[in-house]
Amino acid sequence: MPDRSLPPHVPSGPPGPPAVPVASGVGGPSLRWTEEGISVVDQRALPHEVRRLRLRTVDEVIDAIRSLAVRGAPAIGLTGALGVALSARRNTVAGGSVDEAAVRADAERIATARPTAVHLAWAVARVLERLPDGPDAVLGTALRMIDEDVTANRGAALAAAELVAGLVPDRPLRLLTHCNTGRLATAAGGTALGTVLELAARGRVAEVLVDETRPLLQGSRLTAWELGEAGVPYRLCPDSAAAAAMARSMVDCVLVGADRVAANGDTANKIGTYALAVAAARHGIPFVVVAPESSWDPTLPDGTGIVIEERDADEVTSVAGVRVAPEGARVFNPAFDVTPAELITAVVSEARVLRPVTSARPVTSAHRVTSAHPATSARPEAEAEAAVALAALSRDLYRRSWMPGTSGNLSVRLPGPSPRALITGSGLDKGSLGPDDMVLVDSGTARALHPEGGRRPSAETAIHTAVYRTTGAGAVVHAHPPYATALARLAARPEGLGRVPLEGLELLKGLGLVTPSEAHLPVFPNWPDVTRIGDEVAVYLAQHPTAAPALLIADHGITAWGEDLAQARNRIECVEAMCQVLLLTGERHASGAAA
Template identity: 70%
Template sequence: MPTSLNWDDGEIITVDQRRLPHEYRTVHLRTVDDVIDAIQTLTVRGAPAIGLAGALGVALAAARHPADRAAVHAAAERLAAARPTAVNLRWAVDRALRRLSEGPGAVLDEALTMLREDGEVNRLAARRAADLVSSLGGPGALRLLTHCNTGRFATAAGGTALGAILDLAERGRVAEVLVDETRPLLQGSRLTAWELDEAKVPYRICVDSAAPAAMARGMVDCVLVGADRITAAGDVANKIGTYGLAVAAARHGIPFVVVAPESTWDRTIAQGSDIVVEERAGHEVTVFGGAAVAPAGARVFNPAFDVTPAELITAIVSEQHTVRG
């Protein structure tokens, strides 16, 4: 199974997601600062992937400071704070850090265990979600819609919602996938379309605002998305634009399915309004392809995520459970 994160001789090797689809390029992360920069600049993105990068970052810190636990804890806190919304980052950093008393080798072993586990977790969640979508969608080939990127670039391998789509495609159950471009940074048209093209799954790209129109025209049988944090109540934080899709899907009676690992659940948070939503720099909106597309000095509202309430979600599927709405 192709992977997007690897460990090799004291460094993290990952795909630079900013350069796709024009260039498939790997980068080598050798320090904690490298890892933090990669997470914040979206060189590495996707909740599971940034969690795994964070855990490997703790391993880098432990190797650099084998006799200074305080320094490793400080580095771990910086890693966990690199992006605030996705709970997987804190979860993975804390899990790696718990092995620190056993030495740097144990920290690395734990991070590599998480890396290996991720592929299996994704495979199980994808299969469970594909089974559910098959039962919801009837016997024929399905027209699916997805948002952002939830494939192997967002994880270590396989993917969550996109993993389920690829599983369905292997069963011959996919007629077409509508891929939201996912403004402002186009993770759908740059990354998801790239993965679907690689897998030879039929797809079309649509601008985000066209997705509700596609639903109204009967072009969508099911919506499949990932998640960055899920509350105890089942509210879901995911890439900005997800909430609007859920509203439109509810209006048209279309199943709306979230696929995410158990590590994405944050049961310490009661409801979606308690989630801290990251707001990113305005230039992501006002500059496109290196050219300004807004008046100089324009103010910008650029949340990276939104929150979809549980009542709009048909089901949340993990590697262990299917929670029906």
């Protein structure tokens, strides 16, 4: 069948393999194996033409990946895996033996076709492990990887939808997304776009702003096409207008994908993502990355080690085949950028939700409060990092209404020979805290170490320091989520301890309890003298060394702790979820018996 020319607005790239026309729709999954070769949707032709390519050789596979006929990190990886299976079949000689050297040479060429996404090298390496078992074993592994990607996409989309629902107001949402992260970029469903579709199915989407994603327009060509096919309302947004949309309160949450996630949560994604993260941070908008576990690269400590692909200058100097830049114009055309973890609200996969606790949401000058302490930049490095993390988490919990107004407090134990902790200042709006609004205290005595400037530590400092004195906690979070606060009120005793049994709840494992007999939460009276509460907490924890790492205070919410802020936050969320289950099922089992 003769090759069919590309629509004039799509960069052509290498000539590529022959196209097989499809009347309408994508004709099933975006990629699949057939006995004639690998069948993929040619993403260069959308939205004006829907056609499939049949990839019969390794060279065609590489051309399809490099020319963006196949794009999207999961789709690239799966196509690469099928490309190795293709090579294994073509390099099987008489008698059934495989020319392993030839296959490995092909695999090396496939794995380096595009350098940034971790999927490609990962997928190729995985199927190569089965090469000694023959071509059928290689193909079988590649096909299982397609099934796994479908399952992973669904799991990540569901987890991200739940997260977003808890981060934003309970109403139809205005979402913004970048590039294309839907079924075209994956085996099926999609990651960030899969999350958008899941929220839409729940009736939670008012409109999606779709970034064009210059220079190759994956947003306006592909994401807009997918949303139109799904019947989800959308508007195209020039990349340069996204920040203005945020400033006009047109965006509730930003959802993007990732081609690679470093160990610390830095992410590489389509160029322009970093700018969106900066704008979202400036406007206090959740910025959520959705990426399967296969995108996570634990060998990279941070994003500085991610190789960024630079593409041909013609993609920038020409539009619709017409040159728009002067002859000889030099071009900077990176395909990706790296978003630092401190700008990311959460990275969600099918298996976990990572909330980079070093997140540094800037505070505007109108909201900044003069600090009683030395400026953050003058603090020791560990203290400065802790201050940034505390401010970011405080603002995040404020957005969830878990720290309304000036309520709630957070602290981090600092390393070093002297007992010190950094804690949120007293009487401050938790929605506008900055790193300089933290107070250094003696974690043994609860005494402020820099009292001369007038900033006072949180009133609940005595409770935090009681936890530090009696446990190995590295961080403490005290918040007022609704279900735990309500249950604390119902389970309270006028004097002494109440208790909330948690036996039988699946979420109990999130507290990491060693002793099942400690599967309950103590409920402390809310004495006006907070020091008295702290003393009672210290006595209780000393007497119950294997107790749950959380407690309730009557009419006053949850206090939870962990090795670091991330674990403390996870535990407080786990407790809130269990309290919600108990109250909604009418099985709160709150008891006035001494705990």
